[in-house]
Amino acid sequence: MTFKGRTVIAFVLLGMFASSIMTLTIVNPSIFAAVGRPGAEGAEVKSGLTQKDYNKIATTYGLIENKFLTEVDREKIVNGAINGMLATLDDPFTVYMDQKEAQQFDENISSSFQGIGAEVTSEDGRIMIVAPIKGSPAEKAGLHANDVILSVNGESLEGQTLNQAIMKIRGPKGTQAKIEIARPGSPEPIQIIVVRDDIDVETVYAEMLEGQIGKIEIRQFASNTSKRFKEELKLLEDQGMKGLIIDVRNDPGGLLTAVVEIVEPFIPKDKAIVQIENRKGEKEVTPSKGSGKPYPVSVLINKGSASASEILAGALHDSVGSKLIGETTFGKGTVQVTFEEEMGDGSNIKMTVYKWLTPNGTWIHKKGIAPDLAVEQPAFFKAAPLSKKETLKPDTNSEDVKNLQIMLQGLALNPDRTDGYYSQQTATAVKAFQRLNDLPVTGEVDTETANKLEKAVLAAIREPKNDLQLKAALQYMQQTVKP
Structure with missing residues (x-):
C-alpha cells in the first residue's frame, strides 16, 4: 500500500493481536498528521495534560507507594495506570504491551510460530475466537469462530487484557492448553484440550476443479503469501483455467501488503483497492495498477473471514463485481498503529487510529460483509465437541447427546x-x-468412542462433497464462465 508525503514509518495493523498472527503493514500517509515518531517534523508527542493533572497522577502514585498496607511493585503500578487509561477508550484493539508482551508481539510478525493456531479478540471484556487456522491444533480440537474462552488450564480469563490472555493461551509445542469455552447455543461451558504445536506456515493451497474452475485457498496473509498465490495462479492459468474461486473462509487476516499484491492484478488500473480514513474524516484511496483478468472470480467467505480477508472480499466485490458466497464475515474495520519507539523501554502501545473502508466507501466494522449468495454449511460442521465428563447412555437427555446426534446425522x-x-x-x-x-x-458413548467420533466428523468436514458452500461456488462459476 503506497502513500505519499512525510517520511514517518508507522506499523499499521488491520487485525487483532493474536495468539498466532496479526495483520501488519508499513504506511506513509500524506493526509494524516504525524503520530509521534522521534525525529520527524511535527512528530513531537504532546500530552495535553496540565500541571494539575500531572500532580494528581504523581500524588496518587506517592500515596500508593508510601501509605498502602503492603509494599508495591513500581512497574506493576505504572503499567496498571497505562492499562487504565487505554481501557477508558473502550476499544478492544487498543492495548498496552509490557516488555515481555512486546517481545512476543515482535516474534508474531514472523510466519513461523508455536501455539494453538487461532486468532482471538476482546469483545465486551470477553476473549473470543475470531477463527481457528485451518489444519491447526485449534481447528482439530473443535474450536470455532465466536467461541468465548473462559479459562486456560484452570486460570480464569475474566478481567484479563487481550495480551494477558494470549500469554496464557500460547505455549511451547507439545504442551496442553485445557480451554473452557462458552459457545452460542450451548447452555453449559465446554472443555476442550488443545495440544500446542508448530503452526503450518504454508498459506496457499490450489487445485483445479471440474469444468476448469480453479480454486485457491488462502489460510492467512503472511510474508510469502502473495508470491505463493502468484505461483499457483500461473499454474492454474497455464492449465486453461476458465474461472477462479478464492477461498478465505476462516482466514483471520495477515499482511495488508500481501492483500494488495494478490488482488491488484484482478482490479483494472486506477480502480480502488481499499480506503483509509482518519479521525477528521479525511480519506486516502489505494488505486490499482493492475489490468484485470479475462475470467470471472468469486470469493468464499464465512464468519471466520476477518480483517485482511475482508479487504480482499470487499475489493473484488466492489471493484471487479466478484460474487461473495457463504456467510457474513467477522467485521473488523479499524486500523491500529504501534508505538514502541515512543515508549522507550521495550514496551509498546498498539492504538486504533484509522478506519479502513471498501472501495465503495463502506465501513464494515462490527457488521461484516454479507454474501451475495448465502449458503449455510451442514449442522455437523458446527457441532460442539463432547464434554466426556461421563459416558452417554440411552434414556438420558442433555446438550452432549444433542451434539452426538448431530454428529451421527452428519456421518449418515x-x-x-x-x-x-x-x-x-x-x-x-x-x-x-x-x-x-x-x-x-x-x-454407549465413552471417551474412546467420543474421540473417534469427533475425529470422524472432522474428516467428514474436510470432505469436499460435504462442503455446501464450495459446491454452490463451483455451480455458480460453471454457469458463469464463457463456453
Missing part, C-alpha cells in the same frame, strides 16, 4: 432425532459407528 448414521434425548435409534446409530471403527459395541 440416522439417529432419528437431534433434540438431545438418547433414544433407542440413537443407540443403534452409535452401535453402527462402533462396529465400523472396531470399538466395543455397547451403544
Whole structure:
C-alpha cells in the first residue's frame, strides 16, 4: 500500500493481536498528521495534560507507594495506570504491551510460530475466537469462530487484557492448553484440550476443479503469501483455467501488503483497492495498477473471514463485481498503529487510529460483509465437541447427546432425532459407528468412542462433497464462465 508525503514509518495493523498472527503493514500517509515518531517534523508527542493533572497522577502514585498496607511493585503500578487509561477508550484493539508482551508481539510478525493456531479478540471484556487456522491444533480440537474462552488450564480469563490472555493461551509445542469455552447455543461451558504445536506456515493451497474452475485457498496473509498465490495462479492459468474461486473462509487476516499484491492484478488500473480514513474524516484511496483478468472470480467467505480477508472480499466485490458466497464475515474495520519507539523501554502501545473502508466507501466494522449468495454449511460442521465428563447412555437427555446426534446425522448414521434425548435409534446409530471403527459395541458413548467420533466428523468436514458452500461456488462459476 503506497502513500505519499512525510517520511514517518508507522506499523499499521488491520487485525487483532493474536495468539498466532496479526495483520501488519508499513504506511506513509500524506493526509494524516504525524503520530509521534522521534525525529520527524511535527512528530513531537504532546500530552495535553496540565500541571494539575500531572500532580494528581504523581500524588496518587506517592500515596500508593508510601501509605498502602503492603509494599508495591513500581512497574506493576505504572503499567496498571497505562492499562487504565487505554481501557477508558473502550476499544478492544487498543492495548498496552509490557516488555515481555512486546517481545512476543515482535516474534508474531514472523510466519513461523508455536501455539494453538487461532486468532482471538476482546469483545465486551470477553476473549473470543475470531477463527481457528485451518489444519491447526485449534481447528482439530473443535474450536470455532465466536467461541468465548473462559479459562486456560484452570486460570480464569475474566478481567484479563487481550495480551494477558494470549500469554496464557500460547505455549511451547507439545504442551496442553485445557480451554473452557462458552459457545452460542450451548447452555453449559465446554472443555476442550488443545495440544500446542508448530503452526503450518504454508498459506496457499490450489487445485483445479471440474469444468476448469480453479480454486485457491488462502489460510492467512503472511510474508510469502502473495508470491505463493502468484505461483499457483500461473499454474492454474497455464492449465486453461476458465474461472477462479478464492477461498478465505476462516482466514483471520495477515499482511495488508500481501492483500494488495494478490488482488491488484484482478482490479483494472486506477480502480480502488481499499480506503483509509482518519479521525477528521479525511480519506486516502489505494488505486490499482493492475489490468484485470479475462475470467470471472468469486470469493468464499464465512464468519471466520476477518480483517485482511475482508479487504480482499470487499475489493473484488466492489471493484471487479466478484460474487461473495457463504456467510457474513467477522467485521473488523479499524486500523491500529504501534508505538514502541515512543515508549522507550521495550514496551509498546498498539492504538486504533484509522478506519479502513471498501472501495465503495463502506465501513464494515462490527457488521461484516454479507454474501451475495448465502449458503449455510451442514449442522455437523458446527457441532460442539463432547464434554466426556461421563459416558452417554440411552434414556438420558442433555446438550452432549444433542451434539452426538448431530454428529451421527452428519456421518449418515440416522439417529432419528437431534433434540438431545438418547433414544433407542440413537443407540443403534452409535452401535453402527462402533462396529465400523472396531470399538466395543455397547451403544454407549465413552471417551474412546467420543474421540473417534469427533475425529470422524472432522474428516467428514474436510470432505469436499460435504462442503455446501464450495459446491454452490463451483455451480455458480460453471454457469458463469464463457463456453
